[in-house]
Amino acid sequence: MAVELALSADTVRTIVQKARNVSESLPDSYEDGHEGDLSFDTEKLESAHHHEGLAEEEHDDFSESELREIIDDLNVDEKIELVAIAWIGRGDYDQSDYELAFTEARERASSPVSNYLLGLPLLPDYLEAGLEALNL
Template identity: 30%
Template sequence: MDPLTPLDTLCRIIFRAREYEAQTPTDYDGGEAAENIDDDDEGALSVLDDSVNDSVEEELQAAFEDLGEDQLAEVVAFSWVGQGTYEASDWDEAMEEAQALVGSGTAGAIRELLDMPMLASVLEAGLAAFELNCDGVGDLS
């Protein structure tokens, strides 16, 4: 399969998504069940500050915005294949649904990607389903 989006662009998105995930704040309750939390103390510890994440999120969002609609739909479809929503053999169906999502507004598709847990991993898995990978892409050698 030859993707519409250049492989180096897809790999840059994966690399940015990996940076984004590494900086995404998470709430950790220290293992306490919700019923043991005081009203005054929500029991959650913010691991990272949201402001640290802003520039990486903006760069990742800009990378998505720079894509054409068909390319953005392709990234969404790769992520769905990678997370198991679709099999590689159902690519046409995944692309059709992704194009419908993008057609209803690119902002919604971009938000879905940004909110997707482990985006870098699912995109890598989606590429791998088509025997594509980022090995050697971006190397300085």
């Protein structure tokens, strides 16, 4: 039996796709066991152009901001449902505990939901697994 949600499954799938795009665009800085090691070519640094002040970088990839906007534009109940779906997908709750997951998510909401969800490294996987568990 599927759970009735205010949030459409298609919206959740859109969020999943955007979240996958965001995670794929992040550089893997821990390749080959070099956990973020940095090295500089001092000769190139000395001859590099120096800017007067700071300039904003333009980015062609607005996936994260689009994802954040989609989540922020949801109403309160839809945001709480999204968190509950992620928790179910993560295995914190099962389908029969959906109402409990929803209630807990509502009670524990203290920061912007988009910040919380974008902080989950496996968000797209959790949301997909949650949709599947809820038969959506």
